[in-house]
């Protein structure tokens with residue numbers, strides 16, 4: 001089996017590659033990644049010499065280069081993680097989100113049509129469903145929940161999802177889609193809530209909580225997401241959407257306080273800053289479909305996952321310190337300087 005994994009130098013894609021190489025001794029993995037600010041070769045350093053692995057520095061929007069890779073490799077499966085993934089950046093500059101997330105998806109699916117494929121899998125997000133109110137804890141996103149997006153990021157992901165389903169219906173492309181809740185774990189880029197708070201706390205810097213910190217996210221350890229995708233690409237039904245989430249809802253402020261406690265840092269570091277524009281209140285996934293059809297259940301409890309994550313950031317300081325010492329400084333100043 002040969003699998004093209006796009007966006008494999010990023011957070012979830014790299015974890016997925018590690019999971020697949022560990023689980024399937026005879027699979028070949030081709031990572032296609034443009035290496036934007038979010039892609040990191042040091043993440044993949046440990047597998048670069050593995051004969052089952054090939055890295056291609058290619059933009060998924062580059063049709064000629066993508067077709068070349070398909071001609072060389074004859075992939076059986078494509079798993080598309082490549083995306084602009086940060087909501088705050090999409091509010092500053094939506095264009096690249098539409099380019100990569102929608103047009104890049106189209107190029108990959110055109111290649112799948114041209115060269116033939118057993119499965120095209122689109123890694124999507126719970127954000128395509130919009131948000132839920134805080135005072136209705138009985139409500140959850142199912143696969144039937146209407147698409148109702150809030151940010152340029154989630155709109156671009158929803159646009160891609162619709163295109164994927166259209167390629168299935170119109171051209172018969174064998175597609176699946178997973179819509180997962182917030183991931184956390186190793187190699188998470190420190191612009192996102194959990195790694196940003198860990199890095200800032202370790203550096204005794206302010207911890208910028210948007211609004212009142214009441215917004216709720218449904219956190220899933222990254223390895224559980226990777227296992228869900230593994231199940232879907234092998235056993236999922238073509239043309240179907242699968243929600244992935246572990247019923248682990250937490251308010252942002254509680255996560256930040258927990259990180260302070262674990263790192264033995266004072267809560268006085270917490271600084272309430274201006275809210276995100278259009279900020280979604282609550283995400284919560286109903287994972288019944290993937291559980292009943294494919295037997296998936298999250299294996300890592302949050303208490304265990306957050307300890308593993310914090311330990312990883314403590315043991316891999318060089319990985320994130322290199323990131324935050326570079327271009328990230330300008331990003332941080334722009335996003336948080338006058339907030």
Ligand code: NAD
Nearest residue numbers: 007009010011012034035036038039059060083085182183
């Ligand atoms: P990330 O930002 O950490 O990584 C994205 C990767 O894609 C990077 O390596 C980047 O270099 C690459 N990339 C970006 N544009 C590209 C292009 N044009 N061509 C080729 N490569 C390109 O993102 P992540 O958090 O790992 O998310 C991966 C996928 O999972 C995304 O599609 C995202 O929408 C989805 N998702 C993320 C979460 C989450 O909590 N992080 C939850 C649900 C779904």
Ligand code: TDX
Nearest residue numbers: 085086087125127182191192193194208209210215252
């Ligand atoms: O500095 C911060 N302060 C803060 O209060 C940051 C970076 C975030 N937040 C809040 C905003 C959100 O309510 O924390 C929450 C989580 O924020 P992010 O880590 O930016 O994640 P989110 O916006 O929920 O989106 C994530 O989950 C769904 C991923 O980035 C997406 O790619 C995925 O689709």
